[in-house]
Amino acid sequence: MKNAILTAPVILASLFTSAAGAAVAREAPADLILRNGSVYLVEPEGKWAEAVAVRDGKIAAVGTNRQVDRLKGRATKIIDLKRRMVMPGIVDNHVHVAAAAFELQTYTCNFSAYGDLEALLANIRKCAAETKPGDWILGESWGSGLYGRLSDATALKMLDEASGDHPVLLRNDSIHDRWVNSKALALAGITKDTPDPKSGKIGRDPKTGELNGLMLERAGELVERVVPAMNANPTVEAEADALAVGIRFLNSQGITGFNDAGVTHSPGTFSDVRAYRLLDKRGGLTAHVALSMLVDPDGPALDEIYADRAETNSALLNMNFAKIMVDGVMVSHTAEFIDPYLPDEAHGSDFRGMTKISGERLTRLVKELDRRGVSVKMHVAGDGAVRMALDAIAAARNANGTNGPIHTLAHAGYIADSDIARLPALNAAVDASPTVWYPGPILTGTEAVIGQKRANRFWPFKTFAENGVVVAGGTDWKTLPGEFSSLWDGMQGMVTRRNPRGAAPGALWPEQAIDVATMIRFYTINSARAMGADARIGSIKVGKDADLVVLDQNLFNISPDRIAATKVDMTLFGGKTVYERK
Template structure:
């Protein structure tokens, strides 16, 4: 053991000396007097780190790093604060989040009356004819009754309204929006979607699920470039204040164009991995040929597809019917023949395939297709991902590691859905719901995110959720499906090095060590020194991205 410590000490000294040679430039900034969890396995805590040209050049004790100081080096005293690698979010709808920040907020509306009144109040400040969107409502907040257009029609006579459930898999349209979209009792359900109808009159209630939502989206006006840029700026500021230094954005080509404009202006303050729709794989393959895959601030090359819908909308695809909706076992939102062909073709073009699957049948189907694609296209470092991997069979859990498939999951969903999931799928199926512990034990790669705006883009809340599994209603103080809790260190890794691996960046991000990018977060409390139930109370004091201080708490 003494020999091991000696080797580590020699290595650390060599790293410091390499930075202090007479010909070596001095750091631009030194951060000192901190407790630094580097994320490097089995490494001791550090006290200080030095930054130059957006990279960490040294990390160690206060005394060691102080030796590197030059005449122009800035020194930031962190006063004993706790430092971790920059939090990453492996699954966001980032531009939607930026727009939602300026839209009606229905997430915590606790009754039909409050839901309706918030829409009415917001409409009063909108010019006539302007679409009222956003929402992020949750009908489980008032017992599970789906909203109807009659709730809001008289309150919004001059505005088309289309407000989505928080999972993004169903939305409520008022009568004006339905009329503009040409939806009436004779409109057939589109493939992969459902128009919910009144059981007596057969008229649309206003609720549209999954692909049926496209009937409205296709007639809504596009946001201007200026509006898109403003939304991106709002989203960036919001994320940085919560310690997020990079997002993997499940967006579209217009979103990528917005990010490229910001990059050209020098306005990127956090890193973006821009993922576009899987059905456009041929376009992306050509785009990569012409433009490469971006740089360390903005990258592309990923494709997002969908197998099924969501649990909250009863459209996640299961083998057995829902307990509270026995007429359905969910649906496939994309034609499975087309989806299979896209996955295999995109993989053959060396693109990065990430696909949404929530129900156990959807996950099994996707694992089978991933296995087929790997066999057809040969061995390579492809890093297939399943986004959500929410409800799994026992057999599926083992297959993630066997196939090298990354489980890209959102722990906050567990403490949100846990309030009501048992009524949807019963006591047996929830045993392998959000199976973080089982996946890690099976040696699967785990990456964490938020699915913002479905859930808050707050990694600290996600860590709290993964470690405690205490549902948001307070009904499960010892954790919902507590067997699937994970440790604090495991949760931190899923938000840092796990996300770096999920984006092919483990050589540059995810841990704090020399020659990696200087992305880190300063927190008000040492997460390892407090009761995990208090993690939501921890504040982000400073967010540093590429050596730039992108957020400082006031």
């Protein structure tokens, strides 16, 4: 990789000196010139420049300082990059920005998922002492390695003792499951005789049948509906303000485009599409936004969900996306696998997981959404759910032709070898999120339920790249805690396959590590393609939007184990500075 940097001046000479006219769109003065830098274009791969000119929010020129300086006018603003690296604005293909603004205000009792049960209970005691008598304690996140311990009803008694007179609801590191205390169960009217809800499971001690406080998947909603803070009804204006806060944070990370993966029309949620529309009309959107509308087979009809699509879609906002939950997560036995989980008392010896929708209904939905030109993102954590989703996409291509929108498989880190080649053949992308492709509690929890050998064959990034699979980088921010939804941790982990924070030893499937250039493609042009926006964003090219990120270090010149320490010095969106590090 260092050789590529050393030869950058030669690349510039051959790329720009021979075709200077092509590098400059026209001779009108630029609004802004960034010069004297190391500008990584992404496309063509390995190509660099010294300077970029911006006019009317678009890239007007890319080349050497001398070439780009020809667009300098009396009013042109000049930024001296002082050899800093510039790359295209990052595109995060899986975030929950709307939900994040709500959660940052709601989950206030926070603790590390790397801790044991005793550490968790110590945090609950501390939060109980700081919380008004009788008020709810809402916190995150307990680690996936604790499922076995929490299944024993004695752990619930320990939680009751630690929490005193407070009802408690705690999310785990996958965010799919909850652990609640007895007071919360009572407020929700849940007893050992309460039946499991559809697509959910109420936890019971496998030996005694007593409630243990675990609420898996949609069972958590039974408790959340009695939590006052989770049932507030904020105004659309307040929601739009909260969205702006979340987007400003993403800008500070270098993100200028994202897919909000699970937006609804339900009043009182921070995922309301109307809030996005209001923010857009205010001129407050500082990112390209894809809205993946949550499609529940038992929820509103498609005609209702997409009734105001034409009114919503704009230059920055795109509602031509959907999100379907196919399965759950590995650690709670709710991800759907081709082969069985390890045998245990609660699940027997031939349990393969659970799906939230039948294959027939999924196929019917994907075919109809594809026909409407809607790109479908499917949550598929287990390889069985991945295959089910690919079968649905294949049926859609057969029914509607092959020119439909790209569809995306979210969280598809476990995939059968025979299914990898189907992805590019079906024009299907992989949504790489959350950032857990290195050792940590989620991997530890997964090893406990499917075995170490199977668990460690997780996220074959190198194989994906070699087979032409479009891998779109994501984080799952802020639905997952920062430990597992950190953009820069995730980027480093793709290259090293080691825990960026040193919180867990070893490397996860190191043979699947990728180089820096491939990692950057995942988080730029590939994610742009998954959003259907690669003609406008994702690389630095004349005519594209001037979405640019200035970094404090060159990712190609540093040791890979320093990538996570990268600081964003400046983020430009449409040529305007939307973040600058002080």
